[in-house]
Amino acid sequence: MTGRERPRRLTARLRLTLSYTLFAVTAGALSLAVVYVGMRYVPNYPLTSANPRYRSDAPSRQEILHSLLTAGGYALALLTAVGLFGGWLIAGRVLRPLQDITRAAHRAAGGALEHRIALTGPRDEFTDLSDAFDEMLERLQRSFEAQQRFAANASHELRTPLAITRTMLQVAAADPSGQDWTRLVARLQDTNQRGIETTEALLQLADLGHAPPETGPTDLATTTGQALAAVHDEAAELGVTVTADCRPAPTTGNPVLLRQAAVNLLHNALRHNLPADGRVTVTTGADPDRPGHVRLTVANTGAILAPEAVATFTEPFLRGRGRTAQAGPVRRGHGLGLAIVAAVAEAHHGELSLTPEPAGGLRAVLSLPSEQA
Known part of the structure; x- marks a missing residue:
């Protein structure tokens, strides 16, 4: 009704x-x-007068x-x-x-959604309700604006490989005899693969936002070791030196998602590094800043980053200055890596913190509740 x-x-x-x-x-x-x-x-x-002569x-x-x-x-x-x-x-x-x-x-x-009540006066039930309503409106406005940006960026990211594919096919159809078919097929495969990766990343973000993952005892050191093996060839091709110190970090989580989070952090550290003689440092172990937690830390060299810019790095499809991947098939990305890591951290009741290094580069810390917590 x-x-x-x-x-x-x-x-x-x-x-x-x-x-x-x-x-x-x-x-x-x-x-x-x-x-x-x-x-x-x-x-x-009976009330009578003291003088009998008076009535x-x-x-x-x-x-x-x-x-x-x-x-x-x-x-x-x-x-x-x-x-x-x-x-x-x-x-x-x-x-x-x-x-x-x-x-x-x-x-x-x-x-x-931009309107706020801002009720004044002493604190009572109505001011508490007003403040709660204003807070809800603020969160709804941020969520709505983020959703609008996400939809626009997702449409752009998915439309770009389709437009490139259409252009290459039109050029090939206009001049079939003048085409290098081997090179054309390779470019089509590369463009198609980028579209598939973007779609899969979007689906992964959607799954993390709606269904809690299956969890069990795991170790960040193990999943990080698997991630290091997965990016070994890319690190060698980019000439980036990776130093790892993986100490036991037992936690309760989904091994596949935690491995993907570690891979994304490593990809981010490798692809946004110095053009030459870049370094990446990876550590796992107990989190000294948060008792009862373990953490994965990935730090890299790179350009000097502004703190206000770093605060937006978990936004999907971010393409800020100094964060755009360089040309070449190895360094290209879809702009969803850190957004997925943040979603994985939230799904595991953890936290992803990003801090710019004073000398340049970024320090990413994925903190999760330990297995004993």
Whole structure:
């Protein structure tokens, strides 16, 4: 049942007004009843004048009770009127913050996520609700903007290899006899492979965001060793020296995802390094900064990076200055490596931190809860 199909009820302001009035009238009626009952039990002594020659005009108890009921009735009527008027004003004042929150909710439903309530005043239930609503709007706005950027970037990344493939096929169809078919097929295979890798990375990101991975006892040292073996040839081709110190780092996780995270960190460190005499340092072991955690650290040489730029490196398809892969089949990437590592860390209740090195390069730390934690 939607909001428009719900049966019509009294407004909250009117219900509060009636509640205030009912409480005031009930309290007044009870007070009158107590006085009335008390007066009925007062001894009814005859009131006479001290001088027998004068006639006494003192009222009897019955007359006093009748006058009390009459005055009490007028007082209750006046109390009802004052209660309705005062209750209406008080209820409106109390519910005014709720009206602001309702208007903000309608604006958010219409797509205006940039609006904030920013309710002022002392802290109470309404300000707590307002702050929570503003925080929700801020998170929704960031998520919506990130989703828009992701969709635009994903469309661009997937469209690029298709456009390149179409161009190469059109050129080949226009001049079949003048083509180097071996080179053309190799370029088509390379472009197609890049499209497949991007699609697989997108699917991996989607899976990590919706379904928790299957986990079990594993060791970051083991998965990192496998990742080092996988990138050995690329490191040799790039001329980057890799130094590893893999000490035991037992954790609970998915070995395949952790190996992929380590491979992505190594690819990032290798492909965004110095043009010559680059170095990569890899270590695993206990995390001294976070008790009960183990970590994988990958540090590389490279260009000097600004901290504000590093804070955006986990955004999908990032193509910032100094982070764009160089030309050549070895150094090209799809811009999803660090985004996947961050998603893997979140799925394992861990954390990925990126810190620029003072002399240039990047230090990436993947911290996960240890197996004993």
